[in-house]
Amino acid sequence: MDNLALQCRCGQIKGRAIKVNPADGTRVICYCKDCQAFAHALKAGAEVLDEQGGTDIYQLPPARLQIQQGLEQIRCLRLSEKGLYRWYAGCCNTPIGNSLAPRVPMIGLIHSFIVDPEREAKLGPVRACVNLRGATGQIPKSQLDAAPARGYVGKLMLKILVWKLSGQGRPNPLFSTKGQPLASPHILSPGEKL
């Protein structure tokens, strides 16, 4: 198992993911419209989204995310009152990742925050392409065959349960122990959505 280097574009926020194992199979590409809206809100669509509007995300439990520098630069955005907590770098608008809710022990790290030169080897292949209805183009069949959406939700629920039971929900660098987000979320108004 390895550490994975994390950094925002300008370098003010630095961190790492620990105990990264390519056999874990927690890397997905999400094609949902909300992930696209988040990237566009940060004017990072070209950097983050693939040709079909997908976002490459590495899922891990909060205890395996360590922010070593620049924690105070992290900002939170939500696309609606009940939307995911979507994290980004206030210093340079780099998309960082998302959390479903304070008590759900899972963080989805967006590839734009993963700067490790050995990223591909450390993370292993994409295991699932999900929320395909939001795709903006035809996803290559070879990609869908290699990383099918089928079975994804069940596997993810199981992982979250294992992470919870093994105490990996804490510490969570993005929420206080009372469940308060690190930065108060800015709820995107309809006019701010592209």
Ligand SMILES: [Zn+2]
């Ligand atoms: Zn930055």
Ligand SMILES: [Zn+2]
């Ligand atoms: Zn998504």
